[in-house]
Every structure is written in C-alpha cells, then in structure tokens.
Amino acid sequence: MNIQSCVEVCNEWxxxxxxQLGRNMAKELGFGNVDQARITTAISELARNIYLYAGNGKICIEAAEKMGKRGLKIIATDNGPGIKDIRKVMEDGYTTSGGLGAGLPGVKRLMDEFMIDSVVGSGTEIIATKWLR
Amino acid sequence: MSDRDLIIDRYKDLLKTYLKGKSETALYKGQQFSRKLIEQQISPDDVLSDHVSVLHELFPDMSEELKDSFDFLLEVMIGYGFAYREHQSLRTRQRQLESEIEVAASMQQTLLMSDVPTVDGLDIGVKSVPAKKMNGDYFNFVKDHKSVSIAVADIIGKGIPAALCMSMIKYAMDSLPEQRMQPNLLLENLNRVVEQNVHPNMFITMLYGLYDTDLHEFYYAGAGHEPGFFYRASEDRFEDMFAKGLVLGVSRQTRYKEYQLRVNLGDMIILLSDGVTECRTSKGFIERDEIVDLIRAHMHKPAQEVVESVFNELERLQEFELRDDFTLIILKRKV
Structure with a gap:
C-alpha cells in the first residue's frame, strides 16, 4: 500500500x-543528491505554477512501484482556470514567468514520466514520476 | 561499467593528475574533456555532482560544512541544467525548422523561377540571388512568336512572408493573359489583386515590359520600382529608365503610364531590384553611377557573363554578406 503525503499550496511558503516533503521522501527512497535536487526543483516548478496561476491546490508525494522499479511520484492538482492549449505550454520557450528552461517542459525533462490533464474552468492535474536508477 | 562510470573515472584521473602537478597540460586535458562531456550531452549539474563524488573519494576527511556547501551549490546549478536541457531541445527544433525552410525554399524555386528564354536577336542575362533562404525578388519571362515580356518585382520586406506573397503575384499574372501586351493595364489589374489580397503594410514594386522582337520597340510601365538603365550604343551613354507609378497595393484607383523605347543595335535594357543599388559597402551605400561603371567595365562580354561579373564584384564589395535579395537582368539587342 502506498502512503501519500500532501501539502496544500496557497502561498509561497x-x-x-x-x-521539504519531496526531499524527505526522495532521501528515504535512496535517490542521490543530484536526483534529490532535480525532484525538488520539479516540485518547486509545479507548486509555483499552482501558486501563480491557480491560486491554490495541492502537491502530493508518494512512493511508486512498477515492474520491480521503485520511484517517486509527484501529483499536482488544482481547481484553477485550467490550461486552454496544453500543446503550447509544453513547448520550449513558451513561458509566462520568464524563467529560463523552466516551466512544464523543464519538469518533463527532469522527471522520467509526465502526464498532464487539464479541463478549462475546472482545473489541472499533473503526475510526474522519477525512477530510481 | 556504464558510460557514466567511465566518465566519472576519467574525470577522477584528470583531476588527480592536475592536483598532483598543477600543470597546464592537465588543465588543457580538462578543457578537452569538457568537449567530450558536451558531446555526450552531460549537463553542468551532472558534472558538478561527479566532481563532488570524486572529492568525497579523494578527501574523505572533508568537513561536514564543506560537504553541505556542495549540496547548496548543486541546488543552484540545477537551474543551469534546466536551461542547458532546454537549449538542447531548442537546437533540435531549430534544425527541424531549418530543414523545413530548406524544403519550402526549393519549392519556391521550382514554383517561381522562370526559364530565361532564347530569343532571336536578343542576348539575355539574368542573376537573381536571395539574401536569406527565400527570395523576395521575382522575375518572369513570357515569350511568343513576336515578343517577349519581362516582369521584375520586389516585395517590400524579405524572407518568408515576402516569398509567400510572391507566389500570389505569379499566379495573378498568369491569370491576366489578355493584358500581357499592355504593360500599364497589366499593372493596373495586378494592383487591384494586390490591394484586395495583401496585408496593407506589404507593398510590391514592379517593372513590367514588353519587347517587340519584330519592331524592336520596348514598352514598359513601372509601379514604384527601382529605375533600370537604358544603354544607348550610338551615344555610348547610360540613361535612367524612369517609370512613374505608385507601388502596387496602395490604392485601388492607381493608374499607370506606358513608356516606349526604340532599341537599336547594341543597345541594352538593364532591369534590377533595389538589392543591387542598396548594396552597403564599408564606404556606405553604393551609387547608381558605380553600378553603371561596373556594367560598363564588363559590357563587352555576353549578357550572362556581365550580370555574373557585376554580382561577383558587388558581393566582394559587401564582404560576401548580402543584405537584400539581388536581381539583375540585361537584354542586349545583338542583331
């Protein structure tokens, strides 16, 4: 059984x-320093998106398992305005916050698996997983 | 052993060598190694993390604070890794775009390029070179049993939008065969097409002429196009070939005037785009007189060699960097 821990995101803190939640879990699972830093960066980006564009939502972290692989799964959900053109936000260079290489395509590259689901007017869910090597 | 382990091992060796001798050779090797890292698309945060793990191995007695400080540095460097990966993916995309433009450009060539006709009694030379991948200049010849018509056009603006617009001009002209013999009417019709179909901030200049190969008369009209030259052999003199007329696409009511020139043996009609006269050299814009001098220096040669020579010379003067599309056409009466 997977234990999921969640953090509500409504301000920068x-x-x-x-x-912190992600880093603890990553450490526990045995991720090295670089991967820990990548996972937390991905979490930062996802949480920032929630904070900036949706107002509030939550980040949940859980241990993942698939075909003998172990990993960490980030689930970011919000009830914000949703994303009209997902293809566009997944394009490199498209950013509303002026970040370099950041944004969703950056998160996708930092992680091993990435899924996005968004409905305009009702919210967005992003699931990103990193597997232990 | 994985590639990654090999790289860490190699890094460790290089670092050790350097720490031992602090030689320039070792540093040079480090620099060469970085090329290899870039080739294998290893991002800066990975290199840092390798460096840290090698340090742990070489100096197990490092203080905890020092160790922790590397975690902080790593966190900072992750952002560079982010940017690096985006750069990689943008580069791939740029390559894709470039090859797509390549395909579009060659398609434009096939669609637009007109063959230079062989006309009895006339020696014709043409040189048209785009500044970027796609040509915003356009020329077209249509020949029948007693005449040959010539159009030279230039879109204000260059690159892909200009090229797309050019295709429209070509098809509009193809659909106006009845006006082919009357340059001013052809421009008036074309002007209406452009005015209706082209974005208001895009303009087209054109010179359209008809050479009567029986009578050796040249009828032409111009729409704001760079004036050509007429070489009168009897007086050994170049004249500007002015043709008054507003650029295409400004106003639906524009009327154009038809001009007529009697072409004698040895006379030359020289048509060009502003890419020829707006050549910028280290001394500033090139003067029309200088173009005339260039043509004069080569005019004893066949027409095609003249336009090639003029182009080569201007290309050299601009240090091989074309700023605008270049089109130069010479018609010389030889019989």
Missing amino acids: DIVSAR
Whole structure:
C-alpha cells in the first residue's frame, strides 16, 4: 500500500513545505543528491505554477512501484482556470514567468514520466514520476 | 561499467593528475574533456555532482560544512541544467525548422523561377540571388512568336512572408493573359489583386515590359520600382529608365503610364531590384553611377557573363554578406 503525503499550496511558503516533503521522501527512497535536487526543483516548478496561476491546490508525494522499479511520484492538482492549449505550454520557450528552461517542459525533462490533464474552468492535474536508477 | 562510470573515472584521473602537478597540460586535458562531456550531452549539474563524488573519494576527511556547501551549490546549478536541457531541445527544433525552410525554399524555386528564354536577336542575362533562404525578388519571362515580356518585382520586406506573397503575384499574372501586351493595364489589374489580397503594410514594386522582337520597340510601365538603365550604343551613354507609378497595393484607383523605347543595335535594357543599388559597402551605400561603371567595365562580354561579373564584384564589395535579395537582368539587342 502506498502512503501519500500532501501539502496544500496557497502561498509561497507552501512551496518550501512541498519541497521539504519531496526531499524527505526522495532521501528515504535512496535517490542521490543530484536526483534529490532535480525532484525538488520539479516540485518547486509545479507548486509555483499552482501558486501563480491557480491560486491554490495541492502537491502530493508518494512512493511508486512498477515492474520491480521503485520511484517517486509527484501529483499536482488544482481547481484553477485550467490550461486552454496544453500543446503550447509544453513547448520550449513558451513561458509566462520568464524563467529560463523552466516551466512544464523543464519538469518533463527532469522527471522520467509526465502526464498532464487539464479541463478549462475546472482545473489541472499533473503526475510526474522519477525512477530510481 | 556504464558510460557514466567511465566518465566519472576519467574525470577522477584528470583531476588527480592536475592536483598532483598543477600543470597546464592537465588543465588543457580538462578543457578537452569538457568537449567530450558536451558531446555526450552531460549537463553542468551532472558534472558538478561527479566532481563532488570524486572529492568525497579523494578527501574523505572533508568537513561536514564543506560537504553541505556542495549540496547548496548543486541546488543552484540545477537551474543551469534546466536551461542547458532546454537549449538542447531548442537546437533540435531549430534544425527541424531549418530543414523545413530548406524544403519550402526549393519549392519556391521550382514554383517561381522562370526559364530565361532564347530569343532571336536578343542576348539575355539574368542573376537573381536571395539574401536569406527565400527570395523576395521575382522575375518572369513570357515569350511568343513576336515578343517577349519581362516582369521584375520586389516585395517590400524579405524572407518568408515576402516569398509567400510572391507566389500570389505569379499566379495573378498568369491569370491576366489578355493584358500581357499592355504593360500599364497589366499593372493596373495586378494592383487591384494586390490591394484586395495583401496585408496593407506589404507593398510590391514592379517593372513590367514588353519587347517587340519584330519592331524592336520596348514598352514598359513601372509601379514604384527601382529605375533600370537604358544603354544607348550610338551615344555610348547610360540613361535612367524612369517609370512613374505608385507601388502596387496602395490604392485601388492607381493608374499607370506606358513608356516606349526604340532599341537599336547594341543597345541594352538593364532591369534590377533595389538589392543591387542598396548594396552597403564599408564606404556606405553604393551609387547608381558605380553600378553603371561596373556594367560598363564588363559590357563587352555576353549578357550572362556581365550580370555574373557585376554580382561577383558587388558581393566582394559587401564582404560576401548580402543584405537584400539581388536581381539583375540585361537584354542586349545583338542583331
């Protein structure tokens, strides 16, 4: 059974809590320093998106398992405005916050698996997983 | 052993060598090694993390604070890794775009390029070179049993939008065969097409002429196009070939005037785009007189060699960097 831990995100400090949660889990699972830093960066980005564009939502972290692989799964959900053109936000260079290489395509590259689901007017869910090597 | 382990091992060796001798050779090797890292698309945060693990191995007695400080540095460097990966993916995309433009450009060539006709009694030379991948200049010849018509056009603006617009001009002209013999009417019709179909901030200049190969008369009209030259052999003199007329696409009511020139043996009609006269050299814009001098220096040669020579010379003067599309056409009466 997977235990899931969640952090509500509604202000900038919650981003730090979400990172902390992710880092603890990553350490526990045995991720090295670089992967820990990548996972927390991915969490930062996802949490920032929630904070900036949805207002509030939550980040949940859980241990994942698939075909003998172990990993960490980040689930970011919000009830914000949703994303009209997902293809566009997944394009490199498209960013509303002026970040370099950041944004969703950056998160996708930091992680091993990435899934996004968004409905305009009702919210967005992003699931990103990193497997232990 | 994985590639990754090999790289860490190699890094460790290089670092050890350097720490031992602090030689320039070792540093040079490090620099060469970085090329290999870039080739294998290893991002800066990975290199840092390798460096840290090698340090742990070489100096197990490092203080905890020092160790922790590397965690902090790593966190900072993750952002660079982010940017690096985006750069990689943008580069791939740029390559894709470039090859797509390549395909579009060659398609434009096939669609637009007109063959230079062989006309009895006339020696024709043409040189048209785009500044970027796609040509915003356009020329077209249509020949029948007693005449040959020539159009030279230039879109204000260059690159892909200009090229797309050019295709429209070509098809519009193809659909106006009845006006082919009357340059001013052809421009008036074309002007209406452009005015209706092209974005208001895009303009087209054109010179359209008809050479009567029986009578050796040249009828032409111009729409704001760079004036050509007429070489009168009897006086050994170049004249500007002015043709008054508003650029295409400004106003639906524009009227154009038809001009007529009697072409004698040895006379030359020289048509060009502003890419020829707007050549910028280290001394500033090139003067029309200088173009005339260039043509004069080569005019004893066949027309095609003249336009090639003028182009080569201007290309050299601009240090091989074309800023605008270049089109130069010479018609010389030889019989």
